[in-house]
Amino acid sequence: MAKKVAFLQGNEAAAQGALYAGCTFFGGYPITPSTEVAEVLSIELPKIGGKFIQMEDEIGAMASVIGASLTGAKVLTATSGPGLSLKQELIGYACIAETPVVIVNVMRGGPSTGMPTGPSQSDVMCAKWGTHGDHPAICLVPASVQELFEETVRAFNLAEKYRTPVMVMPDEIVAHMRERIVFPEPGEMEVINRTAPSVSPAEYKPYDTKFGDVPPLAAFGTDYRFHVTGLNKAEDGFPTTKAALVQAEEERQVRKVEANVDDIVTFEEYELADAEVVVVAYGSTSRSARFAVNEARKQGIKAGLFRIKTFWPFPDKQIAAIAGKAKAIITPEMNLGMCTQEVQRCAQGKASVSGIFRVDGEPINPGQILEKIKEVK
Amino acid sequence: MSQRYEIRFSGAGGQGLILAGVIMAEAASIYDGKQAVQSQSYGPEARGGASKSEVIISDTLIDYPKATVVDALLALTQEAADKYSHDLKEGGVLLIDSDLVKKVPAGKFKTVAFPIINTAKNEVGREIVANIVALGAMVALTEVVTKEGAEKAVLARVPEAFVELNKKAFQMGYEKAIAARA
Structure with missing residues (x-):
């Protein structure tokens, strides 16, 4: 039988991915540009006996998913910008209480209300350091509609496997654009559920x-x-x-x-074997980067792309290896240098690192990246 | 077709341009078996404000999802024509509503004009289908998706009661564009 195909928006794909992973509870508070995730689940969850709750605010939404997860449900919340800021205290709570939760955060301009309908990648540090204290952080940064579906499934798997919050953070472009998606059949993608206790209630300790x-x-x-x-x-x-x-x-x-x-870190290497200039990019910006790399290759420049799919934990090893081989690294991102600092940390001065930063609500276009490739080659 | 064909639907928020772009992309992606990406840009307003919906169609994988050099542009308002025609490519096509865009942008592209919104209102019978009139016209002018594929995509999006209305709107846009181009 032919597989089910649809032309979907990124946010819709995230909601479908959650359903594929077995999500039965969504607690949220709508906010642009993430609202479609809630919208789809408000329609679909009741059909499968799941629960959808629109809470009084983002703090309540985060509390609701922690509580629901503790009862054994697979849970999701979705938010953006200011909503992510509000959720931070309870994200820390989920970390210390070791509760599996998945958070879709669509990155828009910030800080504060910022530019609600404009794209951004300026929440990546907030995904790791937004809540106080030492704590684990997993953050996935998909670059296509298909990948947003698949990474949402993987986010549930990682949350369940490691008993910890996991963030899926598409930028507004990936979340709002529409592309063809091929749905995997049930059972085609791995779905992981948390390990249940093997001891009796009397012997059970939650952090044994x-x-x-x-x-x-x-x-x-x-x-x-x-x-x-x-x-x-x-x-x-x-x-x-x-x-x-x-x-x-x-x-x-x-x-x-x-x-x-x-087990957690994933990435894509493109034209890296002989690359002298390597663009390190993520989310929609990586699509501009691929376009620029192809153009540079046509012009005889040995350029390549390292696409970050898992932002946290950061691909330290891989970036260090690139810095040991390439002459120059370029880091385009829709913020003022968040990934760039991480790349510099990993590169340890072995390759030059040049950023391209944009925070005006416009995407970084392939031309800007190509220009920089020519400048540093 | 060339590797990448870029279309931009522009006008004011609330005119249904995002939907027009979605249907065009669905025609290419679902019915014609090509690659397509649709994206949009709009302001915080629910109605009004310049709005654009972009569709990239290609035979191969589409990396950058936004327009670089636009092959075909629809502008339903003067503001959109002024704001979004700067990167229309040489030899490209510009479709404007002749009632609403009085100051035609200058450039080395072909301009096609007819009263799109008025056609919807007075000839099809409902102003709300102006986006489908415009879509029919863009399908005729760009020839980048099949007419059959586009019609199927329109009808798949429309409730049963409005099938005839939308069929008529699509067909009228298609014919008027061909007549206006000649």
Whole structure:
């Protein structure tokens, strides 16, 4: 049978990806340019017995998904810009309480209300450092409608596998553009569910490291009773200030992601084998970069593209390897240098790093990147 | 066709131009088996303000989703004609509403003009289908999607009760554009 094909908007694809992954709860507060995610799920979730709740604000929305996730549901919220700022305290709560949640954040101009309908990539640092304290961070930056579907499925998988919040962050262009999408059949893409406890309710501890860095998570409301708090906690879930326990717990939480970067980090290499100038780009900007790289190749310039698909954890190793081989790196992005600083950190001066920054609500066009390739070659 | 064909539908917010672009892209992508990307840019206003919807059609993978050099431009308001005609390519085609765009942008492109909104209002019978009249005209002028594919794409988007109205709007736009081009 022919596969189901549709011409979809990015945000619609994110909603469909969530459904494919088994999402049964959405709690949100509509905000441009992410609203279509909520719109689609408000129609589709009730059809499958799921729940859609429009909360009083973004803070309540974030709280609702944490609560729903603890009952065993796979959960999603979607927001943008100021909404992401409002969610930050509770994103930290989800980190420390080790609750799987997926957040779609469509990047628009900022700070504050900024430019609600304009594209941006200026939330990538907020995805890692927006909430205070040391904590794990996973952030995916898709570049097409098909990929927004697939990365939303992967976000659910990572959230469930590592018991942690995962962010999917398309820029406004990827979220609002429409492209052809081929839906995978059920079972074609891997769908991961959290590990359920293998011990009896009496023996169960919600943060039992005997089972490794990612302890099994029971569903609230069943026979398994446990305590959840934003305080540093012991294995039984109750607060503790014991230095050794707190140190070990904090380190374990970060280690869940840091020790598994090879499982989490994804990227695409294009024309890199002999590249002297490498463009490092993500989201819609990477599409401009590919256009520019093709043009540069036509003009005899050895240019290549490293496309970041997973922004956090950052592809440190891969960027370091590129810096060891290429002469120059170019980092176009719709912010004033957020990825550029990370690339500089990884490159350690071994290759020159030149940014192209745009925060005027217009995309970085291929011509701008081509010009820079010629300048640094 | 060449590697990339770029179309821009422009006018004021609320005129249905984003939908016109979506239907054009669906015709190419779903019915004609080509690659297509549709994107848009609009202000925070729900109605009014310059609005544009861009469609890239190609036989191969489309990387940059926005227009670079526009092959065909529709402008339904003077503001849109002034704002969005600067990157229309030499030899390209500009379609304007002759009632609303009095100051025709200068350039080395072919301009086709007819009263698009008036056609919808008085000849088709409903102003609301002006975007479909414009779409029919753009399909005729660009020849980048098949007429059959475009018609199927229009009808797939329309509720049963409005099928005839939209068919008529599409056909009238198609014919008027051919007549105006000659």
